[in-house]
Amino acid sequence: MSSDNVLEKTTRVNLLFDFYGPLLTEKQQTFLTCYFLDDLSLGEIASEFAISRQAVYEHIRRAEATLESYEEKLGLxxxxxxxxxxxxxxxxxxxxxxxxxxxxxxxxxxxxxxxxxxxxx
The missing domain is CATH 4.10.860 (DNA Excision Repair, Uvrb; Chain A)
Incomplete structure (x- = not known):
């Protein structure tokens, strides 16, 4: 993914998180905050929470999908x-x-x- 696409995706997730963040689970909020706002790597988050990188990735991916789903339905x-x-x-x-x-x-x-x-x- 190019740096422009990464920046675009980060901006989009941050915008959706501003609107729908409170609707996510506490774990989803935490992982999205660590990854997109605090700019921690998957490995750093995995180490912090004593889980695998794959588990962190899956939590983040599902949280992003949930945010997109809320936006699709509500359009805020x-x-x-x-x-x-x-x-x-x-x-x-x-x-x-x-x-x-x-x-x-x-x-x-x-x-x-x-x-x-x-x-x-």
Whole structure:
């Protein structure tokens, strides 16, 4: 796996962990924290908990699958990302809006607000 993919995966797991971490078992939370947040290797985690590297790998893999399952069903992270994009777009539209020169930026801002409202439904 390339370093870009590893970074992408780590970022994704951390985002999902922020939303769904409390729904995981204590062991899953601990192993994900050690691996993704504390940057410990499988061997270091295995040594710390006196289990095999394979067991650590399986716990982490299952925890990742559980996080993805929660996201598939609830979509909290996707909604968060979409809201963030729309808010950034709204800020950009309002930054260039001049009430004396037309209302294209105003229309874009209103469209962003409408889309934000729809995310909440």
């Amino acid at each position: 992270a996707a909604n968060h990302e979409r809201r963030t994009e729309l808010l950034d777009s709204l800020k950009e539209s309002l930054a260039v809006w001049d009430p004396h020169e037309g209302d294209m930026a105003k229309q874009q801002a209103l469209a962003c607000i409408e889309q934000l409202e729809q995310i909440e439904d």
